Amino acid sequence: MIKATEKEEYLEKLWNMKENNADDINQLTSAMNSDSNSSVIQEMLVENLIIINNDKVAFTDTGEEKARKIIRAHRLAERLIFDALGGDYESGACEFEHIVNSELVDSICILLGHPRECPHGRPIPEGDCCKSAVKTAECAVMPLTEMEPQQSSRVAYVNGYQKESRLNKIDDLQIRSGVMIRMEQKKPAIVIQCEGADIALDDNVASDIYVWKECTRYRSKFEDSDIKAPDCVPPKRFGFMRRARFGRKACNQGCNNG
Amino acid sequence: MAIELNSQRMENIPITKIGVIGLPNSGKTQVYNYLTGTYNVVANSLLTTIEYKKTLCEIDGHACEITDTPGLHELYVQSHEEASTREYILSENPDIIIMCMDSTRLKQSLNLAIDLLELGKPLIIALNALDETNRRGIWLDSKKLLHFLRVPVIETIALNGQGIDELKEALFKTRGIKFEFQYDQTIEDGITQIMDRLPANIQNQRKIATLVLMNDSYILDYLIRVNEISQTDIEEINTCVKKTQQNFPGNINRVINTRRSQWVDDIANEVIQKQNIRPYEVEKTIARLCRKPSTGIPILLLIVYIMYLAVVNLANVLASWMDETLWVPISNVINSFISPGFFNDFLIGDYGILSLGLANAFITVLPILSVFFIIYNTLEDIGYIPNLCILTKRLFEKVGLSGASVMPLVLGFGCKTMATLTTKSLTSKRERYIAIYLIAFAIPCAAQMGLNISILGRMGFQAFAITFFVLSIAEISAGMILNLLLKREEKGDFIQELPPIRLPVPKAVLVKTYYRLIWFLEEALPVFIYAAVAMFILDKTGLLMASKIFLSPVIEGWLGLPLEMVDALILCMARHEAAAGLIIKLIQQDMLNWVQCIVAVTITTMFIPCFANIVAMAKELGVFKTIIMTICINASAFFLAGCLNWALILIF
Ligand SMILES: Nc1nc2c(ncn2[C@@H]2O[C@H](COP(=O)(O)OP(=O)(O)OP(=O)(O)O)[C@@H](O)[C@H]2O)c(=O)[nH]1
Ligand SMILES: [Mg+2]
Ligand SMILES: [Zn+2]
Ligand SMILES: [Zn+2]
Numbered sequence: 001m002i003k004a005t006e007k008e009e010y011l012e013k014l015w016n017m018k019e020n021n022a023d024d025i026n027q028l029t030s031a032m033n034s035d036s037n038s039s040v041i042q043e044m045l046v047e048n049l050i051i052i053n054n055d056k057v058a059f060t061d062t063g064e065e066k067a068r069k070i071i072r073a074h075r076l077a078e079r080l081i082f083d084a085l086g087g088d089y090e091s092g093a094c095e096f097e098h099i100v101n102s103e104l105v106d107s108i109c110i111l112l113g114h115p116r117e118c119p120h121g122r123p124i125p126e127g128d129c130c131k132s133a134v135k136t137a138e139c140a141v142m143p144l145t146e147m148e149p150q151q152s153s154r155v156a157y158v159n160g161y162q163k164e165s166r167l168n169k170i171d172d173l174q175i176r177s178g179v180m181i182r183m184e185q186k187k188p189a190i191v192i193q194c195e196g197a198d199i200a201l202d203d204n205v206a207s208d209i210y211v212w213k214e215c216t217r218y219r220s221k222f223e224d225s226d227i228k229a230p231d232c233v234p235p236k237r238f239g240f241m242r243r244a245r246f247g248r249k250a251c252n253q254g255c256n257n258g
Numbered sequence: 259m260a261i262e263l264n265s266q267r268m269e270n271i272p273i274t275k276i277g278v279i280g281l282p283n284s285g286k287t288q289v290y291n292y293l294t295g296t297y298n299v300v301a302n303s304l305l306t307t308i309e310y311k312k313t314l315c316e317i318d319g320h321a322c323e324i325t326d327t328p329g330l331h332e333l334y335v336q337s338h339e340e341a342s343t344r345e346y347i348l349s350e351n352p353d354i355i356i357m358c359m360d361s362t363r364l365k366q367s368l369n370l371a372i373d374l375l376e377l378g379k380p381l382i383i384a385l386n387a388l389d390e391t392n393r394r395g396i397w398l399d400s401k402k403l404l405h406f407l408r409v410p411v412i413e414t415i416a417l418n419g420q421g422i423d424e425l426k427e428a429l430f431k432t433r434g435i436k437f438e439f440q441y442d443q444t445i446e447d448g449i450t451q452i453m454d455r456l457p458a459n460i461q462n463q464r465k466i467a468t469l470v471l472m473n474d475s476y477i478l479d480y481l482i483r484v485n486e487i488s489q490t491d492i493e494e495i496n497t498c499v500k501k502t503q504q505n506f507p508g509n510i511n512r513v514i515n516t517r518r519s520q521w522v523d524d525i526a527n528e529v530i531q532k533q534n535i536r537p538y539e540v541e542k543t544i545a546r547l548c549r550k551p552s553t554g555i556p557i558l559l560l561i562v563y564i565m566y567l568a569v570v571n572l573a574n575v576l577a578s579w580m581d582e583t584l585w586v587p588i589s590n591v592i593n594s595f596i597s598p599g600f601f602n603d604f605l606i607g608d609y610g611i612l613s614l615g616l617a618n619a620f621i622t623v624l625p626i627l628s629v630f631f632i633i634y635n636t637l638e639d640i641g642y643i644p645n646l647c648i649l650t651k652r653l654f655e656k657v658g659l660s661g662a663s664v665m666p667l668v669l670g671f672g673c674k675t676m677a678t679l680t681t682k683s684l685t686s687k688r689e690r691y692i693a694i695y696l697i698a699f700a701i702p703c704a705a706q707m708g709l710n711i712s713i714l715g716r717m718g719f720q721a722f723a724i725t726f727f728v729l730s731i732a733e734i735s736a737g738m739i740l741n742l743l744l745k746r747e748e749k750g751d752f753i754q755e756l757p758p759i760r761l762p763v764p765k766a767v768l769v770k771t772y773y774r775l776i777w778f779l780e781e782a783l784p785v786f787i788y789a790a791v792a793m794f795i796l797d798k799t800g801l802l803m804a805s806k807i808f809l810s811p812v813i814e815g816w817l818g819l820p821l822e823m824v825d826a827l828i829l830c831m832a833r834h835e836a837a838a839g840l841i842i843k844l845i846q847q848d849m850l851n852w853v854q855c856i857v858a859v860t861i862t863t864m865f866i867p868c869f870a871n872i873v874a875m876a877k878e879l880g881v882f883k884t885i886i887m888t889i890c891i892n893a894s895a896f897f898l899a900g901c902l903n904w905a906l907i908l909i910f
Contacts, residue, residue, distance in 0.1 A: 017504075020503070020504040022504055118508075119512065119516070120508025120509050120512055120513065121508060121509025121511070121512040122508060122509065163751075164473065164511065165336055165475075165751075166751045166753070167511075167512075168334060168336060168511065168515070169336055169751070169753050170753065171515050171519075172331040172332055172336075172366070172369065173331075173366065173753065173755065174365045174366050174369065174519075174522075176515075176519055178523070179365075184542065184545075184546060185546050185549060185550060187550065187551070188549075188550075188551060188648060188649065188651050188652045189648050189651050189661060189752070191546075191549065191648065191756065193542075195363060195364070195365045195366060196362040196363045196364070196365075196366075196394075197362075197363050197366065197755055197756075198545065198755070198756040198757075198758065199753065199754065199755055199756065200647075200648055200661065200752065200753075200754045200755075200756055201752065201753055201754075202660070202661055202751065202752040202753075204751075205751055205752065205753055
């Protein structure tokens with residue numbers, strides 16, 4: 001019997017291919033580069049996750065739903081590791097998506113304020129939480145537009161899928177995850193200070209930039225001079241961490257069954 | 259592009275090409291001025307330099323051609339003006355690059371430094387504006403920077419020329435270093451494949467290939483235009499790009515940018531050493547107050563009122579004093595030597611070359627401009643003017659302009675020609691069109707503004723207030739009409755850097771005023787004199803009278819102005835300042851009452867954009883559209899001024 005994780009890797013790869021409008025079965029198998037190629041594909045066909053027609057692969061509805069969940073978990077995990085923990089997302093996330101359940105994924109999503117894309121710029125599929133746009137106290141980030149004047153905070157991430165030129169411009173000005181910014185004024189246009197420069201933004205640009213509600217210090221030892229100490233309290237334990245333990249238990253069960 | 263060579267090109271001596279490159283508003287022009295000993299406008303604002311300027315000079319016994327460039331954020335460009343700077347770097351291949359690094363924006367500068375280092379050219383870094391970081395309580399370790407970048411790092415304060423000598427000394431000792439980021443295997447493969455398809459003779463292959471892979475919108479255009487790559491090659495390159503992007507499990511730009519950001523962060527963390535924390539709140543508070551409508555509008559009105567007072571009480575008095583002590587004796591002497599007649603008229607008659615030409619320029623216009631330029635240049639060096647674009651953003655948004663195009667409009671109050679050229683940075687065609695029209699229409703440039711104040715000041719503050727109110731209404735309605743007429747497009751993003759508020763340095767302001775006046779005289783004096791001669795001929799041949807009679811229904815009937823104003827309108831076509839001088843004459847001779855004065859100023863402000871502005875418009879829009887626009891502007895100028903005349907007559 002082929003391990004569940006292996007099939008999930010295939011689903012994930014296929015999703016990525018679909019995003020690039022590719023559907024060649026050979027591309028899928030060569031990308032996976034595994035010995036058990038044909039048997040995995042065979043089993044996925046049997047489980048009615050994919051269909052193959054003239055060397056073109058497509059998802060079935062169940063397959064697509066499953067892939068969607070995995071991708072969502074993967075990319076949210078990347079976001080979490082990259083933004084919140086300042087770590088290297090390449091190494092961590094790969095295993096993550098196979099062990100988390102959707103409740104945990106949703107709480108990460110809420111915590112991060114329903115990010116729309118992973119650090120690589122790929123879209124994160126929406127979950128139920130995003131559709132109802134749950135905004136709870138558990139959410140640790142907020143869009144820049146919600147900052148108070150004179151408040152300083154650290155950028156969590158920038159949404160900007162398919163707005164390549166805007167994103168590059170923002171990046172040129174060094175507005176990216178991890179830097180401190182300070183809201184100078186909100187009207188008539190938002191003016192922020194970032195890395196020594198004053199930058200004016202439209203509301204629609206600013207609402208794509210997410211900042212931590214409570215600023216955390218560990219990502220860089222250099223701080224802007226004007227940050228007053230009381231703004232910077234160490235992060236409290238997020239609600240999600242308490243839930244995570246519960247989530248982990250549920251996940252282990254899931255893994256044992258699989 | 260503007261190329262100026264201050265000595266003949268020496269054929270046999272090898273010329274070292276040096277480019278001064280850096281972020282917008284980082285002090286490039288200031289460094290360039292010190293290196294070359296010439297002057298190019300320095301202002302605390304973005305988009306001051308918008309075309310490159312070259313000068314030949316000698317440094318350390320070498321013949322050098324130094325180029326001042328427009329600001330650049332990185333080699334991956336987003337707009338036309340950045341693309342043109344990049345083109346200079348890629349195609350003209352400067353032998354040495356001086357990077358002007360704004361130390362207050364170290365991270366942004368380091369991001370640009372990566373690109374310049376990757377070119378492998380001899381690079382030297384001027385770590386500029388260190389006085390400013392000191393005031394902010396930040397200390398930068400330039401030794402560490404040198405250690406990381408492996409190119410010379412010279413500490414400079416370009417404002418007063420500190421460090422320029424060291425810069426000159428180190429200039430010819432610098433060498434290019436090999437500096438490359440290694441990316442993921444997939445990306446590297448993609449880069450190699452694209453490099454294979456580029457012609458073998460072009461330089462900076464790796465950089466260009468990376469830009470192509472990052473989907474830079476201007477680079478393929480550049481390759482086709484400059485390197486004449488065939489269409490099939492382009493298609494092959496495009497396939498390569500697509501394939502790499504498909505094979506790569508993420509967004510290539512983001513991954514590359516993340517790599518760069520990490521490098522920047524690592525270096526910045528090492529180099530930035532905090533001293534004591536001394537906030538620079540004062541400047542920031544001033545900036546904020548200027549931008550908030552509740553305080554910003556009063557501040558703006560106050561500034562305008564101060565300008566008014568200065569021009570009326572200082573410039574006008576100065577001008578009439580000069581008239582009495584300089585012009586009156588001269589004309590008396592001439593009158594006593596040359597009896598009234600043809601030659602007397604030719605020299606000091608109504609259209610004499612001395613009276614309408616020289617005296618008009620030197621005695622009427624120059625004092626007013628000097629006073630006004632001092633004030634305007636001070637505001638420019640404070641950095642007030644770009645901040646106006648935040649204050650007025652809402653207003654212009656109603657007119658269909660996004661925040662991005664407000665900047666050129668605001669810059670139009672300095673020089674309309676330059677402002678027209680800065681519309682290059684707008685991505686939306688529709689906005690460019692509206693912005694160019696509005697700049698050409700009712701915005702007075704600095705010289706016009708000063709002269710308008712001087713004219714209206716003679717009639718009292720009320721006249722001044724009414725005129726500028728009418729001009730703003732005209733401008734806003736023109737914008738609204740254009741907004742309705744032109745097809746809607748998606749709005750461009752508004753992401754605008756603002757310059758910091760700085761204490762102006764009197765010497766810098768005076769030097770700038772001096773050069774602006776010299777440039778005015780150089781450009782305008784010949785025009786003043788030619789125009790006087792032309793008017794003299796028109797007058798003597800009777801053509802002037804004929805045209806006055808022909809135009810009298812419009813001038814007298816519709817506009818309610820005396821026929822002498824025809825002279826002013828004709829002069830207006832040559833140079834607005836000349837017309838203003840004539841209007842001042844008319845006022846002194848009591849030929850204009852205050853309603854006529856308001857109408858006269860309104861129409862000369864809106865009538866025909868100055869010649870340089872028309873050339874700039876043609877450059878941005880093409881000849882045909884420029885002609886249409888000019889006709890529209892003049893027609894609306896006459897129409898509005900007439901309406902104003904009747905309205906004023908009804909009310910007062
Ligand atoms: N405090 C301080 N100000 C400086 C220094 N160097 C330049 N400036 C100021 O910075 C402003 C911009 O200088 P410019 O030389 O016009 O800058 P630029 O890079 O040519 O700007 P653009 O042409 O608009 O891209 C001016 O107001 C200068 O007076 C410096 O060392 N210290
Ligand atoms: Mg400049
Ligand atoms: Zn990702
Ligand atoms: Zn969500």
